[in-house]
Amino acid sequence: MKLGALVLGLFLLLGTGGAALAVQPDEVLKDPAMEARARTLGRDLRCMVCQNQSIDDSDADLARDLRVLLRQRLVAGDTDEQAKQYLVDRYGDYVLLKPPFKTTTLVLWLGPGCLLLCGIWAAVMFYRRRSASGGPEGGQPLSEAERLRLKRLLSNDREG
Amino acid sequence: MMRRWPTFLPIGVFAVLVCFFAWRLVLITRGDAPNLIPSVMIDKPAPAFDLPPLVLDRPGATGAALTGKVTLINFFSSWCIPCRAEHPLLIDLMNRSEIKGRLVLMGIDYKDKPEDGRGWLNRLSNPYEVIGMDRDGRVGIDFGVYGVPESYLIDRQGRIRYKQVGPFTPEDIQGKLLPLLAELSK
Structure with a gap:
């Protein structure tokens, strides 16, 4: 159990802290505030x-080109939004890691919630039906003869 | 009977999934692969650019040259292996009798050393009427290029009408490029 927790912890650590930046020293802007903006934008x-x-x-060539371009846009005086839009105009919403909420992405944003609601509804219906039919087997109540027999068996059991 | 439906539900869901996957597979065989990212540039005017010529005997590639003629812009590179596979198809295309005079093939040597690009064309022959070099790939970014080869069909008004991601296949040329070209050159 302890080992499991340790392994899990290790994986979590690798998963979060392991993302090595591909930003090269020669790309970094002199102005730390602007570089910070570029980093925030670049992550998304x-x-x-x-x-x-x-x-x-990413170490890909195009990723490097885009990092350089992004920094040039910021230096040229673009706001974060304008710099982002510059790339969206050329590569589409696909260039954004977080898709915007609009009509073409409704299914993407609302689909999981709808599925969850469907699941909850199905589970509620299932349990409600089961309890309405009187227990897991859904059987009928005991007849008078069966009740007497059960009573006899139980009392025999206690005496024996 | 009502109590039976939960039993059939998983089978129903499974059947729906099978249909969905089969549908996607059929689409892929028709060339609509889900990993091809649809371009936002379609039906927009081609971005402005002015690239220096790669070879001495052909002019460089400029956006100004686009209006008035239907143009196929082909981004290629000497280091790009699929480009090499595509190259003979472009030569074939430009040799077709029905193409002659109706299509300008513009080459853009993308992120390449000029001497490498020239050597490549010397070896494989040059089908490009105009050819520019995009050494830093900036014009590529303006077009939304994310790999080579990529090709853009530009109409007479200078608008992008079709984007080919990856190399043309004979099927692409026959089934997509030629019909669209016939429509645009009416």
Whole structure:
């Protein structure tokens, strides 16, 4: 049990702390505040080549190009929103790791919740039906003869 | 009978999933793979660009050259293996009698050393009428390129009408490019 917890802890640690940044020293901006903005933006921008890494995490050539471009936009005076939009205009919403909430993404955002509600509804219906039918077997109440026989058996048991 | 439905529910869900996966497989065989990211650039004007020529005897690639003619912009590179597979198809395409004079093939040598790009064209021959070099890949980013080869069909008004991600196959040329080209050159 302890070992299990240890292994789990180790995995969690690797999973969270392990994301090594691919940002190279020569890309880093002199202004720390602007660099921090670039890092925050870069975390949420998808590397189009590797597809499940952010541009900050990816070593791909295109990811590097996009990091450099992003920093140039910020230096040129773009707001965070404008710099992000610049890439969305070229690569679409796909470049955002967090998809925006709009009509084309309704299923994506609401689907899991709807499925959960369906599941809860099904579970409620299932248990309600089971309790309405009188127990797990759903049988009928005992007849008078059966009740007498049960009583006899139980009392025999106690005496024996 | 009502009590039976939970038994059949998993089978029903399974059947729905099988249908869904079968449908997706059919779509893939028709060339609609889910890993191809739809371009937001379709039907938008091509971005402005002005790239220096790669070879001496052909002009460089500029956005100004796009209007008035239907143009196929092909992003390629000497280090790109699928580009090599695509190259003979582009030569074939430009040699077709029904294409002659109706399509400009514009090459953009993407993130390549110029001497490598020139050597590649010398060895494999050059089907590009105009050809520019995009050394830092910035024009590529403006087009939304995320790998080579990628091709964009531009209509006479300079709008992007079709994007090919990855190399053209003979089926793509026959089934997608030529019909669209016929429509655009009407």
